[in-house]
Amino acid sequence: MATYILRRIFSTIAVMVMVGVFVFLLLRLAPGDPAAIIAGDKGTPEMIAGIREQLGLNEPLPVQFVHWALSILSGDFGTSIFTGLPVLELISQRLEPTVSLSILTMILSVTTGISFGIVAAWRAGGLIDRILTVFATLGFSVPVFVVGFFLIYLFAIISHWLPVQGYQPIDHGFGPWLVHLILPTVALSLGYIAFIARIARASMLEVLSEDYMRTAAAKGASSYAMLFHHALKNAGVPILTVIGLSFASLVGGVVITETVFNIPGVGRLVVDAINNRDYPIIQGVLILVSALYVLINLAVDLSYTLVDPRIRY
């Protein structure tokens, strides 16, 4: 097990290096020049050249890359070209809203999605299954911004129950934090609930048709024992995989929800940085998100041993 974990951690570093090189080159090859953006449309060529010099953008690409890589190795992700603030400070400012939204979304999605999946499998072909199938199709099909604006209209504009937008850090109080995250969480969760419910239903259906389930039923096991003690554990591996992948993609992929609900998260930080070609921010965020992605997958792989003792590393 220890060897496996060590190997996976090394592979994480390799992934981060590859992401770093790829992102660095991709950004430099994309059209756009931060110096020209800073100088504005009325900036003179001399002014742009001066800014490029100041930012070190005139140096050859390999030199720029080595400078950047050495800084990263020493834990310095650089400073934003535009605000002059350290990239890690900017990311840490934005991490809390994104992580909060992701965790709440996963809690709602996992609890609701698995419950729906179990019920649908248990009553496969029945009315509940059909209703849940329709819900899942809607959850997949309706874009998150449509759901978001619908929820804002209903619960913020019409009823005034919840705020339209914004975020309150948790150290400003649990209540305000939660209240600001209810609508974005519900909007973002619908797709994931649908996804997890479909996977859970399919896995459960497969397990429920196994011989040992028939044996359990013949022995007089209750529905609860059959579903939760025998079936769910055996259906757990694919469900866990989906949950892991969903959580990892959430951290880097909540930009639309963050925009609709004006949540100052990592997604909006990186989109603004891309628009401005703020290279250090884009590079910093993508490297951290890729590391997070790999580590979450590692955690999922390790958690397989908890639900299926046959799996050994």
Place this chain on the structure above:
Amino acid sequence: MTISRRDLIKVGLAAGTALSIPSVLRAQTAPAAARTARMVMGNFTDFDPVFSAAYSSGNHGLAIYDTLFALDSKLMPQPQMVGKWGVSDDKKTYTFELRDGLGWHDGTPVTAADCVASIRRWGQADTGGGRLIMERASDISKIDDKTFAIALKEPMGILLDILGKASTPCLFMMREKDADRPATESVNSNIGSGPFKFNHALAKPGATFTYDRNEAYVPRLEPADGFAGGKVVNVDRVVWDNIADQQTAFAALQAGEVDFLLEPSADLYPAIEGDPNLDLEVLNKAGNVYFMRMNCLQKPFDNVKARQAMLHLIDQEAFMRTTFPQEYISTVTSVFGSHTPYSNDENTGWYKKGGDPEKAKQLFKEAGYAGEKVVIIQATDVPFTNNATQLLAATLRKIGVNAELLPLDSAARSARYRNKGPIESGGWSIFMTFESDYERGDAAGNPTLNANGEEGWLGWPKSDEYEALRAKWAVVKTLEERKSLARKMQQEYWNFVGTVLLGEVVSPIARRKTLTGLIGMPGLTPMWNMQKA
């Protein structure tokens, strides 16, 4: 162990109290909501309003920095930080004395040395008026702690207009140690001497910025008049929210979560007008001029006939209606805009309501147009240029021009605009942009009014006759003389066609009716004087 209902209530109350402590503590240190104005002002990425010419950075500068002179509502420069000033008999030396009570946000007094350093740095950064002053000044130096002088090589009738100009980058005063930094390096200390203090602790770049009232600020005694007069702050705090989505910003305004939207999109106007708690108000009554630039160095627009064809082709109303409602648009024929003192009707016979495509077709023919590709840069993130470029491409195709759209985001555009080469080498033929009508009155400083070829602004038109006239702009002594000069310049300008005008628009702001006293001026939005009920 059993838990009684009473125990549950006790635990619930204790948890509720514990969770509400942070917000109770915060309420004791933060101003009440009624004394806090929340404004959606757009994002800004650079704190230095001299280094960056973006309007958003200019608005930030207007809040925390102060200016030597400021424009009043009639666009005339009035002393702001300056108490007394004078000019020598030969009109070559101006002396300025700072008024009493000026201090930086760090508690130190504003000195003449700070002002001299600020002028010098701005003179390097501002490609218009700033550079003009530096070229014409023989000396800028302090006389004592409160007095400094600008000595000129020859008289310069528009010196005070330039010192007080409202077009970005404005001449904001900074501490000497900040102003001594190179003009190519951004100053991020945010220590000014203006009516608001920047709250660093609450700053979240890209999300919100907080400005607290500067208790130590001493406003002038005159009432507020444009950017001039007393900058009296009537709220404790202003919070700038950057809400990227217009629909969300509007919903927040409706719900009372914000008080002000700087530029709501035109499709929201009916909804705003329909809400009894909201108002649409045109603050900048002069508005913005939209125009297109053609690459005068490459075919087909290296030929003046092709540029004249574009002048005849454009139906201004149709172009403006692609994005803006009829009641907010107007046509413009003067190169000096519609609302500056220099606006005139010289050589504007080309204008015809609805445009004149037949005349344009004829002129393209006379230009020897042979089907060369015309690449129009489509700014996909700017509603007007996104829409109007599509209309332009269709209009050009109708008269047989091989027009092609090139959609680009803002970062890619900034680099592309500067490519002077042909299309095959990554060049361009046409792009659209805008500026405030007020800036069109600054013939000496505004680079869009240059015609000095490759040395000049994007599009690089060249006319030696026009440039000879423009060189006189800074030295003529009176307004009437400048008006007369403006007519002669316009006569030349519409012959070589450095720009094609697309129309004017005034863009209203949206506000809750509880927020009043907003000052309307071109380009920038002051935060003093406003009140929140």
